Amino acid sequence: MISNVSTLNNMDYQISNLDNNKLLELYKNMLKPRLIEEKMLILLRQGKISKWFSGIGQEAIAVGVTMAMHTDEYILPMHRNLGVFTTREIPLYRLFSQWQGKSNGFTKGRDRSFHFGTQEFKIVGMISHLGPQMGVADGIALASKLKNKNQVTAVFTGEGGTSEGDFHEALNVASVWELPVMFCVENNGYGLSTPTSEQYRCENIADRGLGYGMESHIIDGNNIVEVYTKVNEIAESIRNNPRPVLLEFKTFRMRGHEEASGTKYVPQELMDAWAKKDPVENYQAFLRDSGILTEPVEVALKEDIVHEINEHLQMAFDEEPIIPNESNELHDVYKPFQYQDINTDSKTVELRLIDAISEGLKQSMEQHPDLVIMGQDIAEYGGVFKITEGFVEQFGRDRVRNTPICESAIVEAGMGLSIAGMKAVVEMQFADFVSSGFNPIVNYLAKSHYRWSQEADVVVRMPCGAGVAAGPFHSQTNEAWFTKTPGLKVVYPAFPFDAKGLLATAINDPNPVLFFEHKALYRSVRQKVPKDYYTLPFGKASLLREGDDVTIISYGAAVHWAIETLDNNADIKADLIDLRTLQPLDVDAIFESVRKTGRAIILQEDSLFGGIASDIAAIIMENCFEQLDAPVKRVASMETPIPFIGQLEQQYLAKGQFEAALKDLLAY
Incomplete structure (x- = not known):
């Protein structure tokens, strides 16, 4: 074990509490995503993957945070956090399949790069709208707290993402509810091409913690030892004393936002300065100088990783392309739900x-x-x-x-x-x-x-x-x-x-x-x-009145307008359908009634254009055209915002137009 403090390119490695095995593990876990990225850049140029968001230069953050977490604790990473996925030991062929849109990936070809999650590895990936994952982390942490699990949730964002309202909302909720979340901000200097000087005016993002009554820390994001030891200490403290903590990792993005954007907007002297703080190269040199990393060990590590990369890449290449299947796509929009009909004979x-x-x-x-x-x-x-x-x-x-x-x-x-x-x-x-x-x-x-x-x-x-x-x-x-x-x-x-x-x-x-x-x-x-508990099925409309003259289709308050109109016009014999659910929609009930009556009128409270009445009218025309004796009629409220004063609101609502429209349809 080495217990001294070593400095290289202004990078201090405080290793007093780490043994050589842990120090080598940190290096191996950083080296692996670096070598994968270098291979991915080659594949990108060869057209074998479609897009790449490089995290070169930021590996220490993803690796250090992940190693400080327990494997049953959730991490919500970003698209520059390959080290999270590799440190959690996701099989590489699954990552490669994901990036190539193959079925062994995590999204069946439906999403790209790191836009996925996996319960198996307790990782919840991002979406392109950067902010929501921070609030999602709050919910995961709330569940942990309610179940007394003594766990911490880690969520990543970039300095650009801290400008979104979701950032403020998530930190505020976490603070008010004392949720065990580490908000990890990777401050890498640029949001695409916009420098931090044009994104916020405070000196450090960590300074914002004060406004939330939240503990915050600034960490050298290129120093793997500092990242790991500090985050490990903070995470353990949160497990024992649940609370949110804001962590700002100072780092730099050495490549473009994504490869197509390049880095021409970055001053060369800034690139050169940060190149000297490369987290992998500096740590590698430190380990060599300390005698912890010998040449045979280093060669063996690289050979093992390169072999694993090539072997798993071939597995992904050999995998058959996804064959489009319409049934599969439609089936997976919703989680299958087996409705249980619970009836009650209670009073x-x-x-x-x-x-x-x-x-x-x-x-x-x-x-x-x-x-x-x-x-x-x-x-x-x-x-x-x-x-x-x-x-x-x-x-x-x-x-x-x-x-x-x-x-x-x-x-x-x-x-x-x-x-x-x-x-x-x-x-x-x-x-x-x-x-x-x-x-x-x-x-x-x-x-x-x-x-x-x-x-x-x-x-x-x-x-x-x-x-x-x-x-x-x-x-x-x-x-x-x-x-x-x-x-x-x-x-x-x-x-x-x-x-x-x-x-x-x-x-x-x-x-x-x-x-x-x-x-x-x-x-x-x-x-x-x-009085007792019972259920009703989705996608099953209610037939409130029966008649052969016309089909009236409605929902919500408009159903009661239709009932009032029919009560005032006893000579009109109508099927009155209360849809009850709009998605799923009971199209069978609609078609059966319209084919019987030959006339259909749809009444909604919403304004007309783009409302659900338009789609219902369209599907009736497409499926019941030959049985219709008149055009399908839609009745809706005015194409204005909803006014306040009573006489204007009554004029706005479709209720006052319905009776005349119904009689016009019957007279067609």
């Missing part, structure tokens, strides 16, 4: 829609001890609509969690809970506010199972709709934002019985569900509802 009680939702949520909390609900003001206050009133007393603050105002981070935390094997219900205070959490829903939750078979077991509750004089920012019914996105399920009940049963199914389903709750119906609609 019924008349409930308002809001009470049925509250009761359904409470019974699901009883059914699933690993279910956590999160949202603004949902704890002691009970939420702005009082749906979770009394939940804290029954389930405790660990499972009923007030959140800061940060929709993105909380959706992301829900994803992290799912990765860690738990369930999450996230309440948007108003459906309109989901725009602040849109990215993680449509780009993370929706795509995770398709990309790497990771379910997003998250329900997002969406109090929505007009009719309560709440104006442009509290009245939208924005379901069409999500029915367009493959990978999401969208539920929109109109009655208490449906709401309670469908909410239970939404929580049972391991896929992400947007659950719309119309505010104007919360306290205006009543119905007999079983």
Whole structure:
């Protein structure tokens, strides 16, 4: 064992507590990604891989952090962290298959480079929107804390990613909830071509820790010994005393953002200065000078790694290309869910829609001890609509969690809970506010199972709709934002019985569900509802009225407008279909009815263009054209934002147009 302090090119290696085996292991784990990268650059020039984000010069960070972590602790790396994957000992042929789009990769050719995760190796890869993984780390760490696992979660970002709102939201949540997360910022000087001088004004990113009440450290990211020893010490401290820590690693990107971008925008003197701090070469020289790394050992190490690289590359090259299969692609958008029909003969009680939702949520909390609900003001206050009133007393603050105002981070935390094997219900205070959490829903939750078979077991509750004089920012019914996105399920009940049963199914389903709750119906609609727990299936519409004149298709509050219209026009005999779920959609019920009546009218509260009525009209025309006696009619609200004052709101809503449109269709 060498116990002195050695300095080379201003790099100090404080090795007093490390034996020679550990020192050599650090070197081997850095050497391996370096040699792989050098090979990948050759393959890139040969056209055998499509893109490469080089981490040359930054290996010490990925390797040091990973070696400081336990193998059952999650790491959320970036695209320059090859050392995370190799140090976790992922078989190289699987990485090579991933980069070549082969089936032995982790995404079946559906995503590239390091955009994947693997539960086997407790790695959760990035998406191109850099920020969400930090909030996901919060969710994983929350699960660890709730289960008393004494684990730490490490998540990486670059200095450019710290400019995103997700960074602020994730650090703030982690601080407020005292989550065991290491936020690892690789400050490598440039976000693509933008230098740090144009990205932030504080001297160090670590300085921001003060604003979050968070411990922070600056670490020489090119010094493998410093990275490993300091991170190891911090990680052990976090395991014993759960809290978030912000780590800034000073390093440099020696190649372009990706190889095609080059480095012409970087001053040559800066490149030269950082080249002298190469983490592999400096550490190699230190080990040689210290007598720890002999020439025979070094030669043997390189030969073993090169042989492994070549052998595994050949395995990937020999693997057959993926043959497109439409059935496989469609099947993998959602995690298979075996719906369990739970009926009850229990006594019924008349409930308002809001009470049925509250009761359904409470019974699901009883059914699933690993279910956590999160949202603004949902704890002691009970939420702005009082749906979770009394939940804290029954389930405790660990499972009923007030959140800061940060929709993105909380959706992301829900994803992290799912990765860690738990369930999450996230309440948007108003459906309109989901725009602040849109990215993680449509780009993370929706795509995770398709990309790497990771379910997003998250329900997002969406109090929505007009009719309560709440104006442009509290009245939208924005379901069409999500029915367009493959990978999401969208539920929109109109009655208490449906709401309670469908909410239970939404929580049972391991896929992400947007659950719309119309505010104007919360306290205006009543119905007999079983007291006990029960479920209802997705993709099964409800036929509320039967008749041969016309098919009326609707959902949400608009169903009640249609009922009122039919009550006022007893001579109109209509099939009235309440869709209940919009994704999946009960197309069989629609087609059966339209083929019987020969006429179809679709009523929605949303404005017309781009709404779900347009797609329903299209599929009716494509599949029932020969049975139609009139064009398919759509009725929707005005093409304006939703006004506040009552008389303008009533003019805006489709309710006032429906009766005339229905009669016009019948007279065609």
